Amino acid sequence: MARDKIKFGLRISPETQKLVRDLYPRDNCQSQNEFIEKAIQFYAGYVSGQEAVDYLPPALVSAIRGTLQGSEDRIARLLFKLTVETSMMMNVLAFAADINTEQLDALRARCIKDVKKTNGTISFKDAVEFQKENPQ
Template sequence: MRISPETQQLVKEMCLRDNCRTQNEFIEKAIRFYTGYISGQEATAYLPPALASVLCGTVQDTENRICRLLFKLAVEQDMVMNVLAAGMELPNEQFHALRGQCVQDVKKTSGSISLDDAVRYQRGGL
């Protein structure tokens, strides 16, 4: 392997900073790092530990926030369902048919349902 004198000097300087015992050890580490970077595999092995820690913490915080919001939303939805159930006298057959229709609507629209859509459906619209 042949390298320029400038690159050789850079290896000497960086070898000391990286606490490598030999220049050969430094060059092997550099080659492994670069090939890992190029292949895109095991990317976390090439991220600085501090950056990986920050990213993990950010993802965990976001996950916790979403879980709390979903819990609050489920509580509110349960309240709405109980209020509606208390005020409506819906026969079981109609209730089960409505559930099936709602499942199909949510699947068809990927969950993008509005109150306007529900009102339109209840009034006989499509």
């Protein structure tokens, strides 16, 4: 890989020079110059707002991905269980209820409207009150 050779008058404090000397082997760099170039590229990416994942340590990215995947799996299992219980409840109610298709369609439309309006915060008390106000 050809590199442009531009002379920079870099002045680095003795403390920073020692830091570079101590750390460049730990980053598997072949030279202090390579370490400094990587550090500049890392910081330039950070400042320019590029993809944050590129600048997080791989172990941290892996841990975050694992945590998110675990949460996603748990939510999927809980949603499955909830759906099974809801299906059971609907079947028991359908067996006991005397409701025709038109009433069911009207109820579905009202429930959709209510869920959208309340962002899903429907209570059983609200449903009971509605049914008392609107007997079938």
